[in-house]
Amino acid sequence: MIKKGLVPMFMLVLMVVMAVPAIGWAAYDHGKIKGPFETGPDVTKTCLKCHKDSAENIMKSTHWTWVADQEIPGKGKLARGKKNVVNNFCVAVSSNWPRCTSCHIGYGWKDNSFDFTDATKVDCLVCHDTTGTYKKTPTGAGNVDPKVDLVNVARSVGEPNRKSCGACHFYGGGGDHVKHGDLDSSLVNPDVSLDVHMSPEGEDMNCQACHESDDHLIKGSALVVSPVDYNHLGCEDCHDPDPHEESRLNNHARRIACQTCHIPTFSREFPTKVYWDWSTAGENRDPESDDYGMPTHHKKKGSFRWEKDVVPTYAWYNGKAGVYTLGDKVKPGKVNPLSWPMGNKKDKDAMIYPFKVMEGRQIFDAKNNTLIVPKLFGKGGYWATYD
Secondary structure, X not given: OOOOOOOOOOEEEEEEEOOOOOOOOOOOOHHHOOOOOOOXXXXXXXXXXXXXXXXXXXXXXXXXXXXXXXXXXXXXXEEEOOOOOOOOOOOOOOOOHHHHHHHOOEOOOOOOOOOOOOHHHEOOHHHHOOOOOOOEOOOOOOOEOOOOOHHHHHHOOOOOOHHHHHHHHOOOOOOOOOOOOOOOHHHOOOOOOOOOOOOOOOOOOOHHHOOOEEOOEEOOOOOOOOOOOOOOOOHHHOOOOOOOOOHHHHHHHOOEOHHHHHOOOEOOOOOEEEEEEHHHOOOOOOOOEOOOOOEOEEOOOEXXXXXXXXXXXEEEEOOOEEEXXXXXXXXXXXXXXXXXXXXXXXXXXXXXXXXXXXXXXXXXXXXXXXXXXXXXXXXXXXXXHOO
């Protein structure tokens, strides 16, 4: 169990903005690629012979760095991103690298010494695999599963598809449909009633149709990791700003985001996690599940609550967000927000957007009133010792 002295718990809120879901491809016969390849970096070395610029560009992206310098409201200029954000799922990357970085587009980020300047560590295959056989080891710091036929995958590379993007983005929070609510494996081949853009019966679009790429710098950002929305992606990028025949609806659309009306519920295929209580971790319980068949307790992680067909929480949002950064003070016994949209009715830049609200309870330093990043994975970690 967690040591005494660290046990005070409190409610935390994580507000995740719901996102609305392209990369040129040179003509080349990759079937001529020769192996054998023992490791992922061996493949990358072959890729670099023709695509050196691509590796250099990807290394400038937040897909690679997991952090970017941003002007954070109320905090000034800070380096912020997935690398150092605090959430109320598994809390933070730091000290838990090999597990968290299994979704990094690199190989071998096992600790703080990872070399972000080494182009051979770039994982080209994780995005460009078309065989559906490529996968990383879940606890392997981004390294490729030894069972993968690297020669076959390298010879079959192509444009990213829904499945290759979803290999990481559908499984945030530790599993399919856990974190986001609007991103899960149902989008690999969705019915037109679920997603008209991605359904083969609809527009049959891949992710990069909207999340366009310029030199591997992919458009779009998330409120939690990018509080200033510096790389904005919106429906108006493709759709007419006055899309309705009725002028009254177009007037509404100037203050109400498209998603607010056109995505009335989320998590329609699978339930998503909406509550996580770390205070019950370490308890030995009989297996428990809810009406959706989802676990409501796990010894390693505590208690959960899941919801399906969720009506979003609506809030004014002007493209900027307030965020918790490690070291900020918290208020014991109060609801402490980790991220929240900024804006109000009088703010001319704000619109009403839909959000998923994630609540949780987790440990904090009761003396200094700051959050604690627990070491969960690896030698000496809580998942091994329950200490």
